[in-house]
Amino acid sequence: MERYRDMEMDELFSKLFELASLTQRALSDSVWALSHHDKALARKVKDGDDAIDELALTIDTESFQIIARYQPVAMDLRSLEACIRIALDLERISDLAVSVAKTTIGLDVRIKPLLGLAPMGEKVTEMLDTVMKSLLERDSAMAESVFPMDDEVDSLEDMVFKELLEVVTETRGVIQGADRLLMVARFLERAGDHVTNISEQICYMLTGRRVKASDFRRPLPGADDK
Amino acid sequence: MSQAKLTVESLSLSYSRGDPPALRDVTLDIEENSLMAFIGPSGCGKSTFLRCLNRMNDFVRGVEITGRVLLDGRDVYAPDVDVTSLRRRVGMVFQRPNPFPFSIRENVAYGPKLLGERDRGRLGEIVERSLRNSGLWEEVKDRLDAQASSLSGGQQQRLCIARAIAVEPEVLLMDEPTSALDPMATARIEELARELKKIYTVVIVTHNMQQAARVSDHTAFFLMGELVEHGPTTKIFTTPQDKRTEDYITGRFG
Incomplete structure (x- = not known):
């Protein structure tokens, strides 16, 4: 029976990778749309969310079906747990991408390009790319490598906050736009946290060891000066 | 949903007059090229039901069967049905491997010979194909003339499967085919x-x-002669509709 169970697990994981690639696309498109005031692209991100939700639900259902049919243990069981949880995190990330897209759709004022926002989006996308690659290559060290990247996302968020403060102080009347962008920074920061959840899950799946992103915090350059 | 290979309509069975029925009013479709499992506690009627599908219960004295069993739309209990040809179309594998006291080759060739196949070349092809399809060929191809009883339990059961499929049935009934086997043989x-x-x-x-x-x-899922619930396996094992099914599959009784 092993062969059939393995085949079903493989199919399940290819769906998970498909979900990851759709999510990654939604995330990078949403940030690109924001940076380039591209409302059409933002709408596309928003409209694509239903398909992502549906795929996440399929993964959830099929994972439970495999558990019910094969009573998996050890690595198989951890893989299914990982699959269910990763699908959930991916689905949340895509919801955050939709929130970014909605901000772009509703944003009428133009604010000077923020230095930190686009790199934040890129960094989170890179993190997501790295964790999914670590899952594909079954490399827990690679999965752990995203933890310090999340610290960078957090400091970029600080940077965006400071930038926006300057914008608001310099230019009257942009507070409404600025607060939205601050929310975007928060959405991206949350997305980064979801990626670290995925990474923790992959480490547990591969090694059976529970790791926490906080165990990997490393002081960023200049952090001691604060 | 693909076409039903077997359709059972309101099937009831009593082993003797006055006894409570062993099967009560069972109605069920079995899809072509699918695998259907019957589960339920001992005495629930699942084996009795299986044996109705190729009229194995005909041997039981005093048995009373009502309802219909349709194979490709034709009632297998109709008076003009030839039971031997029915059993060729609906083959069976039993709980304990029951190889005949012949060689491996003769066991597999037995059915086709009975049906009149005499050509040695064709018989050889049938033996090879059947053993390949039952996953036994690689293990026995060099000793086809060895006694079937020299095989392990799991191999004997696969030999019985080869023997059943040698006559190219359309339906294969398996009555607890692994209950006498160890986990490895079961997995095979x-x-x-x-x-x-x-x-x-x-x-x-x-x-x-x-x-x-x-x-x-x-x-x-059968219980006390009744078909309690049936459906896609994923559904039965994740969201059964009947409380009795839930209780049985979660080990609360039976």
């Missing part, structure tokens, strides 16, 4: 059952619920 038979359904329609009776969950496309 389960894998085989999933391969066989690509060619045949397979129905398996099992005491082992997990086996039903692993191998089957559809599961039917």
Whole structure:
């Protein structure tokens, strides 16, 4: 029976990778749309969310079906747990991408390009790319490598906050736009946290060891000066 | 949903007049090229039901059967049905491997010979194909003339499957085919059952619920002669509709 169970697990994981690639696309498109005031692209991100939700639900259902049919243990069981949880995190990330897209759709004022926002989006996308690659290559060290990247996302968020403060102080009347962008920074920061959840899950799946992103915090350059 | 290979309509069975029926008003479709499992506690009627599908209960003295069993739309209990040809179309594998006291080759060739095949070349092809399809060929190809009894239990059961499929049945009934086998041999038979359904329609009776969950496309749960619930296996094992099914598959009784 092993062969059939393995085949079903493989199919399940290819769906998970498909979900990851759709999510990654939604995330990078949403940030690109924001940076380039591209409302059409933002709408596309928003409209694509239903398909992502549906795929996440399929993964959830099929994972439970495999558990019910094969009573998996050890690595198989951890893989299914990982699959269910990763699908959930991916689905949340895509919801955050939709929130970014909605901000772009509703944003009428133009604010000077923020230095930190686009790199934040890129960094989170890179993190997501790295964790999914670590899952594909079954490399827990690679999965752990995203933890310090999340610290960078957090400091970029600080940077965006400071930038926006300057914008608001310099230019009257942009507070409404600025607060939205601050929310975007928060959405991206949350997305980064979801990626670290995925990474923790992959480490547990591969090694059976529970790791926490906080165990990997490393002081960023200049952090001691604060 | 693909076409039903077997359709059972309001089937009831009593082993003797006045006794409570062993099967009560069972109605069920069995899809072509699918694998259906019957589960339920001992005495629930699942084996009795299986044996109705190729009229194995005809041998039982005093048995009373009402209702219809349609194979490709034709009632197998109709007076003009030839039971021998019915059993060629609906083959059976039993709980304990029961090889005949002949060689491996003769066991597999037995059915085709009975049906009049005399050509040695063709018989050889049938033997090889059947043993390949039952996953035994590689293990026995160099000793086809060895006694069937020299094989291990799991191999004997696969030999019985080869013997059953040698006459090219359309439906293969398996009555607890792994209950006398160890886990490795069981895994092989389960894998085989999933391969066989690509060619045949397979129905398996099992005491082992997990086996039903692993191998089957559809599961039917029997209790005290009644078909309580049936449906896609994934559904029965994740969201059964009847409380009795839930209690049985979660090990609360039976």
